[in-house]
Amino acid sequence: MNAPVIGQPIKRKEDYRFLTGSGMYTDDVTLPGQTYAYFVRSPHAHATIRSIDVSKARAAPGVIAIFTGDDLARAKVGGLPCGWLITDVNGQPMKEPPHPPLAQGKVRYVGDHVAVVIAETLNQAKDAAELVDVDYATLPAVVNAGDARKPGAAVLHDIAPDNTCYVWALGDKAAVDRAFAGADHVTTLEFTNNRLIPNAIEPRAAVAQYSRGDDAYTLYVANQNPHVERLLMTAFVLGLPEHKVRVIAPDVGGGFGSKIYLYAEETVITWAAKQTGRPIKWTAERSESFLSDAHGRDHLTKAELALDKNGTFLAMRVITTANMGAYLSTFASCIPTILYATLLAGQYTTPAIYCQVTAVFTNTAPVDAYRGAGRPEATYVVERLVDTAARETGIDRAEIRRRNFITQFPYQTPVALLYDTGNYEATLAEAMKLADVAGFEARRKQAEDRGKLRGLGYSTYIEACGLAPSNVAGSLGGRAGLFEAGEVRVHPTGTVTVFTGSHSHGQGHETTFAQVVADRLGMPVENIDIVHGDTGRILFGMGTYGSRSIAVGGTAIVKALDKIVAKGRKIAAHMLEAAEADIEFDRGNFKVAGTDKSVTIGQVAFAAYVPHNYPLDKLEPGLNESAFYDPTNFTFPAGSHLCEVEIDPETGQTRIVNFTAVDDFGKIINPMIVEGQVHGGLAQGIGQALLEACVYDPESGQLLTGTYMDYALPRADDLPSFRVATKETPCTHNPLGVKGCGEAGAIGAPAAVINAIIDALAPLGVRDIEMPATAERVWRAMQNTRELKKAA
Amino acid sequence: MRAFDYHRPATLKEAASLLRKNENARALSGGQSLIPALKLRLAAPAALVDLGAIEELRGIKLDGAVLTVGAMVRHSEVATSRDVAIGIPALARLAEDIGDRQVRNMGTLGGALANNDPAADYPAAVLGLGATIHTNKRAIAADKFFLGLYETALKRGEIITSVAFPLPKRAAYAKFANPASRFALVGVFVSEGAGSVRVAVTGAAPCVFRAKDMEKKLAANFAPDVLAKVRVPPDGLNSDIHASAEYRAHLITVMAKRAVAAAVAGK
Amino acid sequence: MGITVSMTVNGQAVTAELDPRTLLVQFLREYRQLTGTHVGCDTGQCGACTVHLDGRAVKACNILAVQAQGAQILTIEGVAANSELHPMQAAFRDHHGLQCGFCTPGMVMNALELVRKHPDPSEETIRAGLDGNLCRCTGYHNIVKAVQAGAAAMKR
Incomplete structure (x- = not known):
């Protein structure tokens, strides 16, 4: 085993089962005696429940049980908790309204859970659900974040009479005000960061089982962090002993954030499994996913950038209203604060930054982390401002960025983060080369000859990931640790099973993590299996989100591997009758330094489990080690994205003709998988910029984009092939030198696309456009400037 | 889906009788619109009469100046038919761009016309070519067939058997697709036939319609430029989250010009 | 009934x-x-x-x-003969045309018909031909490459 495995595009170990239809997703699980749950959901955005009559439904064929919010209240089932406490500008805790799994007295968004029907078949459950008679008294609804605090707006929760969860701020306001007062130029923009619906192609699903014999529960659930799911569900909602609940997140068909959270559905069926004594399956229909998966983004922002006459950034002021939806989802409160305001320095040396965020409740689905989570919103603010400032000051767009790049590391930003390393000029230069910026003007001219408007857009981004040092998170209001756990079990025959608290739902951990182990232990990838997603098999885990798996989960495995090697050295020393200090470990062999005496790790493992010739007086048998790793800092992936568009001026339709992404993810374990992650992120970022919008009717609060007929998810022909490349500045504070790559595409892309559209339309006088930049919006922007010109 | 009785008659006569007898029965052809509606419980017929086993509803025939397409002919068959390619290539291209591959492999001409979705493609072709819809009862001119939103001239128990398309001198269809559904946000079918020009617009209004002002201009001179200033007024056009009436009105002109240009170029 | x-x-x-x-x-x-x-x-x-x-x-x-x-x-x-992947399945693995795997079976089934109709498909043909399948993970980039490679392999 001499060929290097780190940095190699090794084919994925998980693919065979997915390609042959042998994966095991939650809905593929069928338990003996299984029943089906269907949820009665609110058809109103806001209403009090006068009464619920389930008598007819209960008598319907096949019905086993029906439960409402009253039943859960009687059973002392608690509310769904929020995992992050934000403290407001006055030092007060955020408003945390109760979030009952089934509504109690009031519904607050279309799709809110009212009752659950459990029946022998799904059709019977759905038939009976139609017979549940709910008497609603409808109330006025408030939908848009900008309306939530207006006088007379409908009030969702008694504890928040102005619909305000918190007003929070970060940064030195006085310093920012001073800098603006002395600035030569101020660029101002106001925009919406459009609400998105995550849309993992596997809908959420759960199967719950209760075993009377040992008073224990098993929950299969499409989830990104099964241990967190178990902890929240047992300790905060159901009051169950944690050791009596096993949560299995088997193959999971994409998450993008939406499967981090503890949701009502799996909580209710877990509880109901004991009440009914039968296993219960619930699988979301796509329409239910649209209504009740946690949504993403939804900010209203006014942003200002102060510059001096050389185009040096002096200060930034950002005022944002963030829509939380009707209730606080699991991590909702930290997204527009801790993961947003802290990123507003971007790649630049802006010395003073102030950000104020007002989080509001509205009659819409809860909003939480969606791929990027706060960081795409921050990047959009920074990169739209920078681009607009370049246009206004007449400085070249690449040049203004270069002038303000951070070049000295470590770098302390004015918004709390300490960047450890990076090389922003290198990624920008490489991106400009790959995108052939030099040839752009010629391409623009050719497009003009074909009657098309062509534009080139820049975006640079910084991402804080590898979440997170637990003590830092705790000091900022985090109610959980953010370490990761790993266990390495070397079997007697020398093969290896690794148990990780990270969870793969497309990221390819079974391969990447195996490469890390193969490299450290010097054995073939085929001899290593990675196990994830089962609280019954894995010691603990905080799960996968925030591009943290390789940086935190991977490092935990490395720490466990270090212990394996350390113990193996002791065993080998005994076997080779040498001093431990003289034992070297190299590519699977323990050697006595300076001799040809060696034993393989397989021989060491065998000796550890068949300890006949073994130092039993000093060492336990077995070769199984675990480690917890708590990072000392965030990691800071960064990159430059360049987008080239062509616009049909007759229809306003935008086509992306080139998209180039050059990213710095530190060390790369599997470049094939990393590129795939970038591609997927770019598609979601482009989706946000051009196609995707979650739209509620502003009056009724009905979801108008509740199916794929109305919510435009990118298809293959909406996207180009991407040009991607990487630059490498290794992370300085984890042993692999890795940073994480899962969210980068979604973070950098939206601003690159919009900046490209503005570049194409700027000659017509267009300065800004809302996302998604639909054909009609582009056409209207052109119309408006034409009319303005006519009027002038 | 609510429960329903299911019938799979082998003959047209039997199918018509089942539909007549059951007041809340519906015919099932390809099912690509009906089955999603059943799943979402937006439709709940007491019985479904599956037309899938009726041989007489199949087949494509090119005969002199008329192309006849059976009601149960799938979109993918029209898209790849040699007879359609020879007779009305614009129809083949329209069919190739309906929905997606899987939908085209199930969806049928008759089903699409009976459903009369306001954003469907086929109604534009049928109206834009002045086709005749044949049913088990009668022949209905396209101009008399499409009555309104999801509304047609079909009576209870009446089943489309085939559609007869007169061969045009030239024709083309231009569609601006809704990015989510891929139905027509605006689709315009133009044809120049024996002594008449037709312009049919789908997606823009509650029901497919003819743009008569455009037809007049084109009758005088079948060239895209004559439409540059012809605008269908936005009043009465659809306005929704996907497009305003004003934008749809604008797109009608753009798509009509493109369709004419394509017809002239023989593309 | x-x-x-x-x-x-x-x-x-x-x-x-x-x-x-x-x-x-x-x-x-x-x-x-x-x-x-x-x-x-x-x-x-x-x-x-x-x-x-x-x-x-x-x-x-x-x-x-x-x-x-x-x-x-x-x-x-039923696509793979015995335990050997079909060339199209193998191409998806070789070109990393799948991530979470949930859309993958449908993608492969669509790709098989696409290649039967277009044995030597261009990128444009593939992108248009996959219009009936949504993928949220891959951005389609590697799916397009996989279908192209699968088509070439199926000719052999």
């Missing part, structure tokens, strides 16, 4: 007594335990449920099982 439905699934003749509202995909997943065919939406857009019906790619969530009376059905489980 149960209806007797017979069809051939992956070469095997099968018969079942079904509620007429049983979808073809439910029949495959729940009665035949062929869980490789997935359900990702309820309006017939995502294509995760794509199977072949008499050789045509169709959405099994948009067809009643009774409509497949007498038909030949091929699902993802």
Whole structure:
């Protein structure tokens, strides 16, 4: 085993089962005696429940049980908790309204859970659900974040009479005000960061089982962090002993954030499994996913950038209203604060930054982390401002960025983060080369000859990931640790099973993590299996989100591997009758330094489990080690994205003709998988910029984009092939030198696309456009400037 | 889906009788619109009469100046038919761009016309070519067939058997697709036939319609430029989250010009 | 009211007594335990449920099982001969054309028909030809490469 495995595009170990239809997703699980749950959901955005009559439904064929919010209240089932406490500008805790799994007295968004029907078949459950008679008294609804605090707006929760969860701020306001007062130029923009619906192609699903014999529960659930799911569900909602609940997140068909959270559905069926004594399956229909998966983004922002006459950034002021939806989802409160305001320095040396965020409740689905989570919103603010400032000051767009790049590391930003390393000029230069910026003007001219408007857009981004040092998170209001756990079990025959608290739902951990182990232990990838997603098999885990798996989960495995090697050295020393200090470990062999005496790790493992010739007086048998790793800092992936568009001026339709992404993810374990992650992120970022919008009717609060007929998810022909490349500045504070790559595409892309559209339309006088930049919006922007010109 | 009785008659006569007898029965052809509606419980017929086993509803025939397409002919068959390619290539291209591959492999001409979705493609072709819809009862001119939103001239128990398309001198269809559904946000079918020009617009209004002002201009001179200033007024056009009436009105002109240009170029 | 439905699934003749509202995909997943065919939406857009019906790619969530009376059905489980991947499946693995794997069976089933119709497809043809299948993970980049490579391999 001499060929290097780190940095190699090794084919994925998980693919065979997915390609042959042998994966095991939650809905593929069928338990003996299984029943089906269907949820009665609110058809109103806001209403009090006068009464619920389930008598007819209960008598319907096949019905086993029906439960409402009253039943859960009687059973002392608690509310769904929020995992992050934000403290407001006055030092007060955020408003945390109760979030009952089934509504109690009031519904607050279309799709809110009212009752659950459990029946022998799904059709019977759905038939009976139609017979549940709910008497609603409808109330006025408030939908848009900008309306939530207006006088007379409908009030969702008694504890928040102005619909305000918190007003929070970060940064030195006085310093920012001073800098603006002395600035030569101020660029101002106001925009919406459009609400998105995550849309993992596997809908959420759960199967719950209760075993009377040992008073224990098993929950299969499409989830990104099964241990967190178990902890929240047992300790905060159901009051169950944690050791009596096993949560299995088997193959999971994409998450993008939406499967981090503890949701009502799996909580209710877990509880109901004991009440009914039968296993219960619930699988979301796509329409239910649209209504009740946690949504993403939804900010209203006014942003200002102060510059001096050389185009040096002096200060930034950002005022944002963030829509939380009707209730606080699991991590909702930290997204527009801790993961947003802290990123507003971007790649630049802006010395003073102030950000104020007002989080509001509205009659819409809860909003939480969606791929990027706060960081795409921050990047959009920074990169739209920078681009607009370049246009206004007449400085070249690449040049203004270069002038303000951070070049000295470590770098302390004015918004709390300490960047450890990076090389922003290198990624920008490489991106400009790959995108052939030099040839752009010629391409623009050719497009003009074909009657098309062509534009080139820049975006640079910084991402804080590898979440997170637990003590830092705790000091900022985090109610959980953010370490990761790993266990390495070397079997007697020398093969290896690794148990990780990270969870793969497309990221390819079974391969990447195996490469890390193969490299450290010097054995073939085929001899290593990675196990994830089962609280019954894995010691603990905080799960996968925030591009943290390789940086935190991977490092935990490395720490466990270090212990394996350390113990193996002791065993080998005994076997080779040498001093431990003289034992070297190299590519699977323990050697006595300076001799040809060696034993393989397989021989060491065998000796550890068949300890006949073994130092039993000093060492336990077995070769199984675990480690917890708590990072000392965030990691800071960064990159430059360049987008080239062509616009049909007759229809306003935008086509992306080139998209180039050059990213710095530190060390790369599997470049094939990393590129795939970038591609997927770019598609979601482009989706946000051009196609995707979650739209509620502003009056009724009905979801108008509740199916794929109305919510435009990118298809293959909406996207180009991407040009991607990487630059490498290794992370300085984890042993692999890795940073994480899962969210980068979604973070950098939206601003690159919009900046490209503005570049194409700027000659017509267009300065800004809302996302998604639909054909009609582009056409209207052109119309408006034409009319303005006519009027002038 | 609510429960329903299911019938799979082998003959047209039997199918018509089942539909007549059951007041809340519906015919099932390809099912690509009906089955999603059943799943979402937006439709709940007491019985479904599956037309899938009726041989007489199949087949494509090119005969002199008329192309006849059976009601149960799938979109993918029209898209790849040699007879359609020879007779009305614009129809083949329209069919190739309906929905997606899987939908085209199930969806049928008759089903699409009976459903009369306001954003469907086929109604534009049928109206834009002045086709005749044949049913088990009668022949209905396209101009008399499409009555309104999801509304047609079909009576209870009446089943489309085939559609007869007169061969045009030239024709083309231009569609601006809704990015989510891929139905027509605006689709315009133009044809120049024996002594008449037709312009049919789908997606823009509650029901497919003819743009008569455009037809007049084109009758005088079948060239895209004559439409540059012809605008269908936005009043009465659809306005929704996907497009305003004003934008749809604008797109009608753009798509009509493109369709004419394509017809002239023989593309 | 149960209806007797017979069809051939992956070469095997099968018969079942079904509620007429049983979808073809439910029949495959729940009665035949062929869980490789997935359900990702309820309006017939995502294509995760794509199977072949008499050789045509169709959405099994948009067809009643009774409509497949007498038909030949091929699902993802029937694509690989024995344990050897079909060239198209192998191309998806070689080009990293899948991540979470949920849309993958439907993608492969669609790609097989696409290549039958276009044995040497351009990127544009592939992108247009995949319009019936949604993927949220890959951005389609590697799926396009995989289909192109799969097409080339199928000619050999």
